[in-house]
Amino acid sequence: MDPQRKRKIRLVVALSAAVLLSVALIYTSFSASTEAKEPSQLLGAAPGTSYEMTGKVVRGSVRHRGDGIAFRVVDRDGQGRALPVTYTGTVPDPFRGGREIVLTGQVRDGAFVGEPNTLITKCPSKFTTKSNG
Amino acid sequence: MASIGSALLALAFLAAISAAALALAGRRGERRWAALSRRTVYAFCALLTGCVAIIEIAFAGNDFSFNIVQQHSSIETPAFYKLAAMWSSQEGSLLLWAWVLSIAASIALFATRDRLRELVPWATAVMMGVAAFFTGLMLFAPDVNPFATLSPAPADGIGLNPLLQHPSMMIHPPMLYSGYVAFTVPFAFAIGALVTRRLDAEWIRATRRFALIAWAFLGFGLLLGARWSYTELGWGGYWAWDPVENAALMPWLLGTAFLHSIMVQEKRGMLKVWNACLVVGTFSMALLGTFLVRSGVLQSIHAFGDNTVGPYILGLIAVVLVGSTALIVSRLDDLRSPKRIDSLISREAVFLVNNLLLVALCAVIFWGTFFPLISELFTGNKASLAAPWFDRYTTPLAILLVLFTGIGPLLAWRRVSWESAKRVFLAPALVGLVAAVALALFTDAAQRPWALALFAFAAFALTGLAQEFWKGAAARRRIAGGSVAGSLAAVVSRNRRRYGGYIVHAGIAVLLIGIAASSSFQTNREVTMRPGESTVVDGRKVTYVRSTASVDKLAFTAGATLRVQKGGEAFYLHPTRRFYRPTGQAGPGTISSYFAGESDSNIGLKAGIGSDFWTAGQPDIGGVQRHARAADKGFEACVAGGPGTPPQCKAVGAMMRAAAANPSLRPIALAQIERLQLDTARQIARGYVSEGAPTTFKAIVNPMVTWMWIGGLIALAGALIALWPSRARRRGAGVRTEGDALKEAKYREIRDAELDHAAGKLSDEDYALLDAELRGEALAILDRAGNGDGNGGGPVAANGNGAEPRETAPHG
DSSP states (O other): OOHHHHHHHHHHHHHHHHHHHHHHHHHHHHHHOEEEEOHHHHTTOOTTOOEEEEEEEOTTOOEEETTEEEEEEEOTTSOSOOEEEEEESOOOTTOOTTOEEEEEEEEETTEEEEOTTOOEEOOOSTTOOOOOO | OHHHHHHHHHHHHHHHHHHHHHHHHTTTOOHHHHHHHHHHHHHHHHHHHHHHHHHHHHHHTTOTTBHHHHHHOOTTSOHHHHHHGGGGSHHHHHHHHHHHHHHHHHHHHHHTTTSOTTHHHHHHHHHHHHHHHHHHHHHHSTTOOTTOBOSSOOSSOOOOOGGGOSTHHHHHHHHHHHHHHHTHHHHHHHHHHHHHTOOSSHHHHHHHHHHHHHHHHHHHHHHHHHHHHHHHSSSOOSOOOOHHHHHHHHHHHHHHHHHHHHHHHHHHSOOHHHHHHHHHHHHHHHHHHHHHTTTOOSOOSSOOSOOSSHHHHHHHHHHHHHHHHHHHHHTHHHHOOSOOOOOSSSHHHHHHHHHHHHHHHHHHHHHHHHHHHHHHHHHSSOEEOOHHHHHHHHHHHHHHHHHHHHHHHHSOSSOOOHHHHHHHHHHHHHHHHHHHHHHHHHSGGGGOHHHHHHHHHHHHHHHHHHHHHHHHHHHHHHHHOOOHHHHHHHHHHHSHHHHHHHHHHHHHHHHHHHHHHHHHSOEEEEEEEOTTOEEEETTEEEEEEEEEEEEOSSEEEEEEEEEEEETTEEEEEOOEEEEEOOSSOSSOOOGGGGGSSOEEEEOEEEOOSSEEEEEEEEEOOHHHHHHHHHHHHHHHHHHHTOTTOOHHHHHHHHHHHHHHHOGGGHHHHHHHHHHHHHHHHHHHHHHHHHHTOOEEEEEEEEETTHHHHHHHHHHHHHHHHHHSOOHHHHTTOSOOSHHHHHHHHHHHHHHHHHHHHHTTSSOHHHHHHHHHHHHHHHHHHHHHHHTTOSSSOOSOGGGOSTTOOSSOTTTO
16 A cells, blocks of 8 residues: 555544544533533522532521531522522531532422532632722 | 832833834844843843832731732731732732743743844744733733732731642742743744744754743642642542643643654654644643633632633733634645654654644543533533543543553654564563553452553553663663663763653653542541541541640631551541631621631641541531620620629720720720630630530542652652753853754764664664664754854854764763
């Protein structure tokens, strides 16, 4: 086989492998992803579906309950009705009232039940340019 | 002071713009303009150094008239963290970016002051363009001027968030920044090469060190970040596929690919388009990393709401991408290489594969990181991908990479015959196979096929690398004699780039072993215990011996003493959790305010070569909070002085009323109240210990995680060895002209081939062919230099003795 042709075949094989892999990547990413919602969108959500909830912890709403905590969250802009949340397990260091959190879980009996080890609390003070001073 | 700083910053902005303009004025290579522009870059660097010094002095001296100091420091902030507080702010981190860039640009221009006369002006213009962008951002964008002031100056600042008060804060951000910023230099020189159509390897030779430095800084920054997360953040992991972590990993991966593929261009003149694309990609990724932390477009632990500068950086990325792409497309004809890869069993072929793997890895991470935006675009729903998705794709790619980490060093450049390939691969392949079988039989590694494959490939790679060192040392010893250790040291120090690179490979293999073992075979338990109770975690009996509590003016600390026993061996751990009072408020807060601020964990960690025992506790402070509220109420009632108040209460109440009437008594009253509060809080702390409240512990048994840190440090050491200047360079006999650089590179190739032959990687026939080829190329270089051609010329042919390398190794 002449080298020109050999190179062409190699290129075609490599390209089709790349295309196949990217199709797999794209397909699985849509099926494996969790929908992101804000608390107000979750108030009436159907039970049984996993969501990634992003919201702000209501100040003073955090209660310790046995080996977990219960608190309420509102939308990131601080608006809307509050959604009750329960979470079992240890919480990240920065977690407290007024902080933004990201939590994966499901809605059960009107409350958002977080999956263990999915609670992310945003680091608060870096790169804020405005504050009450 | 602030006005001086503002003036310096404005001057720096002007200096950056004039340096770029002067450089372009001298784009035809006039020395006068080049020298003037270079000195303006030095001045730019000096001006920014002044700015940084003023900010740091303000931090050290508690000058709260500086907005940045008031927001990020306080009188109570420890001195060490006052100096690090600059880059915890948006404006301070931008200043750090510009400052590091000014240093990198000055060094790059100093190193090339007598070379690359056509290319340097454009490179200067690009670097100073980027510098002017960041300096201009601080001057003109809203809310990010580091010299903004407050009037009147407040008495105290808000303080640095206790979570950031960790020794890593001093080095982790500057390391990452230096990594991001240093990639500007190879990018700028690549643009210069494209514009001037000087597309051989001269821009690569001039900036290879910067790429390596950037890569090492970025890698070390990532490692420190992982360590910080593991020991400080209280969740027990070191990597979370968080967007900001990914943002730093992506340029590192592309940088790794770049460092390999530029060798192919240097030695073979191939992959020019690829290298140009890689350097643009790496720099864009570095900018993207800078952008992501400041934009809030993605949900992350690090991404914070404000996005005053985000859009500007996005604009810069767009300009960089569009401009560079247009430039590369317009130069496609010049970038085409007449040469082809000779054989699939050659080092350049392996480099190509490793490049594809690294770019694929970067593409997967990019897709996953930006998936929320992609999904919103197509489905209208923001959806995100979690760690398992990332793991599914990155694991096989990482395993293949380890394999090629081992294969690459075993092959020589250009071509290798089957026979010699078989010889060098035999031992490593056998060891890899034996390791796989032994691990499958005697451990439970077989349950995790991915991990098992990684261990086997890593064993293969490490054996291959050890064999390289051994054979190199043996070849040297045959010729020069001496001890084994001496020969090893000699062969490494004479071929720093090669053996430094091998050490990096070994470090990465060890690091990946640590990651694979700790992520696949980890035991992770959460359990709630009261003092006296115990549980079993992975064969270890864990007993909650007793609780501890302490209070000071700043924080309430609740801790635990744990006894961990395995077999006859036992050790104690003391995880604690500190609850900080909010900082930056005047006067004494209530006792409840201890629980209104930040809290952080101090983990209990017993690190070991075999496995780590990691634990963090979250005490149930419900009782403590109840008592604190009751105490606050009691105090109020007491001060009000109702019926039945105890006498010491009445005294405090009287004191406060007196202070209200007579301000000079205020400090005494405040001190009194503070003392009383502290006493009460101490009582509450004692109450916490005696009530035996439950604590939720997270306990992790992490096998071999220590090897991850060790591997990272080995890789860093390897990078330093590869960077260390050769003896000739240190003597100052280094590369001044482009002809010298070309000659030196070719000599190094001849030496490499010699070493490969002596170490048995090249058969006699292969070596004879290759050597003749290389010597021919070297002669051509000398001829050209002798005819006065080439950029800079120089007395190259003065050596005159043909293609005889000055310093031959291993012949000595």
